Amino acid sequence: MDVDALKKEVTTSQLWRSVMRHDLEDNPRTRVLKVMSNLFMHLHPVRIPRFGLYLKHTWCMGGITFFLFLVLTVTGTLLMFYYHPVKEAAYADIKYLEFDVPFGMLLRNMHRWAAHAMVISVWLHMYRVFMTGSYKPPREFNWVVGVLLLTLTMLLSFTGYLLTDDQLGFWAVTVGTNMARATPLLGHEGPFGDKLGMTPYNDIRFAMLGGSQVAGNALLRAYIWHCIALPLIVAVFISIHFWRVRKDGGISAPQ
Amino acid sequence: MHQFWEIISKADNVPIVIMLVLVCFFTWLSFREALKYDRARAEGKTVKQAVYAEEAGFPERVAVWPHLVRQEFLVAIGVTIFLMLWSIALDAPLEELANPNVTPNPSKAPWYFLGLQELLVYFDPWIAGVMLPNVIVVGLMAIPYIDINPKGSGYYTLRERPLAISIFLFGFLFLWVLMVCIGTFARGPGWLWFWPWQHWDVHRVVAETNIDFSDKFFGVDSASPMGFWIGLAAVALWFPAVMFPPLLLPSFRRSEFFQRLGIVRYLVFASLLATMLATPVKMILRIFLHVKYIWVTEWFNV
Incomplete structure (x- = not known):
């Protein structure tokens, strides 16, 4: 059988050519086409400054942050198959994941450690961008978007903390949301809160928790913020962030 | 010491130890790169020559495919392996079922908010838990609009932007990372300070009498009207005391720094700086x- 002839037959077929827009010969033209004609690759420019490859320059922290976001999306989606965001079931579901679900413990571990790692990598990304002065014109607005993403990352992690419904998550979220009581004007213990008629049953903390205590409603709200609302918001801001990197002239470089 | 080892090896605290190592490493790395650049500039090289010093003879731009794509792929594999090993070696913590009637001592927020929780020792919750986080986020967003020094864009340098870097490093390393570490490793039951070699004794009591600013320095009851005005004056004077002295110097007003910045930018910058410095003070x-x-009122305390 003539392999080359078969290969030619396949790669020139209508089906193949409708999917693959170009051949795979390694030459400068296909190197460009591989980036330009692929949805995922075209986030990149065709060429970058050489030092954009140096880890000592970029620390790769932005890329690692994005990759961890993808890991968290995948492991999080898998975890959602086994989890009910109700008081009666949540804690038992975690035990079920740990002891019964095949690779459930590994799945949960990966989700938790990737989440912690993402908080760290996003801080370090900010650190690098500051140290190379990469927020300077024309990239000011992208720094602002980055600060929003950093805040959203911590909120994502915070809303996930409660979902295990154990003592650790419950008290961490209790301590965290108790701060909201002290919000000026909008919290019942905050400055001038009582002047606006704030009580534990109508203030901003009540709105966050869906109650005056961290209980069933808070669990459901945390779940919806964690699994739907915040990831969608983050996805929108990541898109803006990446798009602006390109529009603002690619990786920052000395002029 | 034995207990300290238990605390730092607690599964949820391991990331903080990793973060600490990474922050130290990257601080060293960026300083090394910056000093290298600054030295090259001092020798009379141009910006580009100093940045691209090691690349003489190479093309300045490279094709993304295969160079960058290959690197991204390798890093993704590396991170995946690292996460896998981490997840095999260490299990995510799961304590007992949530129980509102059993309060752990100490009760701690998630680790990345422990810097803010640590500030609760020094400030009331409306400042430490609400105002400061908002000032931090807004202040970070304001950086590109305040720091209008055109130098140091896209490369590491210390000499070309000493002010911006020292302020940022102070905020990031001391007021954020260090506070997170203190909140995690040094704060035990009752949020009391424990050295690494001390046992976290739940029955420990520290006799400490703190008194208000006006009592301490003026012998005036802080709850009295006079105490109120002394406190108000102290808080209200702090900001002009940080913001205005440089403006009184003609040499500062004529300086290139101030001329470029303008009065509005300067005041925004100085008020954010005064807020930041108020924390360590x-x-x-x-x-x-x-x-x-410092200031006691019937509605709030500062």
Whole structure:
């Protein structure tokens, strides 16, 4: 059988050519086409400054942050198959994941450690961008978007903390949301809160928790913020962030 | 010491140890790169020559495919392996079922908010838990609009932007990373300070009497009307005391720095800086002089 002839037959077929827009010969033209004609690759420019490859320059922290976001999306989606965001079931579901679900413990571990790692990598990304002065014109607005993403990352992690419904998550979220009581004007213990008629049953903390205590409603709200609302918001801001990197002239470089 | 080892090896605290190592490493790395650049510039090289010093003879731009794509792929594999090993070696913590009637001592927020929780020692919750986080986020967003020094864009340098880098490093390393570490490793039951070699004793009591600013320095009851005005004056004077002295110097007003910045930018910058500096000042007053509140009012305390 003539392999080359078969290969030619396949790669020139209508089906193949409708999917693959170009051949795979390694030459400068296909190197460009591989980036330009692929949805995922075209986030990149065709060429970058050489030092954009140096880890000592970029620390790769932005890329690692994005990759961890993808890991968290995948492991999080898998975890959602086994989890009910109700008081009666949540804690038992975690035990079920740990002891019964095949690779459930590994799945949960990966989700938790990737989440912690993402908080760290996003801080370090900010650190690098500051140290190379990469927020300077024309990239000011992208720094602002980055600060929003950093805040959203911590909120994502915070809303996930409660979902295990154990003592650790419950008290961490209790301590965290108790701060909201002290919000000026909008919290019942905050400055001038009582002047606006704030009580534990109508203030901003009540709105966050869906109650005056961290209980069933808070669990459901945390779940919806964690699994739907915040990831969608983050996805929108990541898109803006990446798009602006390109529009603002690619990786920052000395002029 | 034995217990300290238990605390730092607690599964949820391992990331903080990793973060600490990474922050130290990257601080060293960026300083090394910056010093290298600054040295090259001092020798009379141009910006580009100093940045691209090691690349003489190479093309300045490279094709993304295969160079960058290959690197991204390798990093993704590396991160995946690292996460896998981490997840095999260490299990995510799961404590007992949530119980509102059993309060752990100490009760701690998630680790990345422990810097803010640590500030609760020095400030009331409306400042430490609400105002400061908002000022931090807004202040970070304001950086590109305040720091209008055109130098140092896209490369590491210390000499070309000493002010911006020292302020940022102070905020990031001391007021954020260090506070997170203190909140995690040094704060035990009752949020009392425990050295690494001390046992976290739940029955420990520390006799400490903190008194308000006006009592301490003027002998005036902080709850009295006079105490109110003294406190208000102290808080209200802090900001102009940080913001205005440079403006009184003609040499500062004529300086290139101020001319470029303009008065509005300068005032925004100086008020954010004054807020940032107020944090360590209040900490020092509390730790060394046992000052509780600067300003006591019937609605809030500062």
